[in-house]
Amino acid sequence: MIETRELTKQFKDVRAVDGINLTVARGELVALLGPNGAGKSTTLRMLTTLIPPTAGNASVGGFDVVRQQREVRLRIGYIGQGNGAGHSQRGRDELVSQGRAYGMRVRPARERANELVDSLGLGDVADRTVSTLSGGQRRRLDIAMGLIHSPELLFLDEPSTGLDPQNRANLQEHILRLREARETTIVLTTHYLDEADSMAERVIVIDHGRIIADDTPQRLKAKHVxxxxxxxxxxxxxxxxxxxxxxxxxxxxxxxxxxxxxxxxxxxxxxxxxxxxxxxxxxxxxxPTLDDVFLTLTGRSLREGRAEETVEV
Ligand SMILES: Nc1ncnc2c1ncn2[C@@H]1O[C@H](COP(=O)(O)OP(=O)(O)O)[C@@H](O)[C@H]1O
Ligand SMILES: [Mg+2]
Structure with a gap:
């Protein structure tokens, strides 16, 4: 589903992504784990065609992210970091509009919206104005928005950042269930170690724009610590x-x-x-925890930067 070769992004004097080689197979659930500023969001933004790479290349669903943007976009859902502020529509209508934006007809868009409202547990709140939803409810609505056109591949940038532990667990459960039901390939980013550990069968550790480890959480821990x-x-x-x-x-x-x-x-x-x-x-x-793995690989703890990171959303 994803294949990158030496994918690189340079912003003036910052090399945000520094030659990433990545392969993701259909149906995988992969977590990109790394501290704030590691290059996770920039990687996702290139894979979702939002920004062009400076060097290297990437294909998503078999299409080139630079030359075949439209084909890529039709096949993916993308939920950016801290999406979803200030909507005045009702959640269910917002979903239908999103489906229409993807070229769906009204009736299939409505049916799909209803299905997602049910499967993401939004039944009680979908007919309220989006701006009145709680953080966890809004995040689930964001995910429904990303799934309205039934993409094969879903990108989630820090889906649970800013949620309390209970809402985070609830969101994780929904993501896992969606994936089981539809075999959607999921790539998510996180700086929560426990989230990467418990959700992903494959964790790609990123630091300073480079992949420094890529394996199952169990093997990373056994091998490095x-x-x-x-x-x-x-x-x-x-x-x-x-x-x-x-x-x-x-x-x-x-x-x-x-x-x-x-x-x-x-x-x-x-x-x-x-x-x-x-x-x-x-x-x-x-x-060991994944933090011990990160510490062994980089000499730094992922936890150290946490206080600063919670400010960013
Ligand atoms: N639009 C931009 N212009 C300049 N620098 C950027 C831009 N976006 C990201 N960066 C820089 O690139 C690096 C990686 O950022 P990012 O991909 O957002 O990291 P992460 O998502 O892992 O926290 C950081 O140093 C960040 O400041
Ligand atoms: Mg980010």
Missing amino acids: GDHVILGFTAEHDAISAARTLHAERHGTEVRVTAEDGPQQAPKLLDDLSAAGLAVSSIEVTR
């Missing part, structure tokens, strides 16, 4: 012997073992220690 098994001892000399036996790091009475699969490897570690006559007083297995 790994689990830790933390073993506690009552006496420091036991910890010293244990660290030697297991070839592991020690901090005081704690020994920390890096493991590919912590829960699976822990019993074996205990057996080895027991065979060496060493008694463990506590055991803890920690599994």
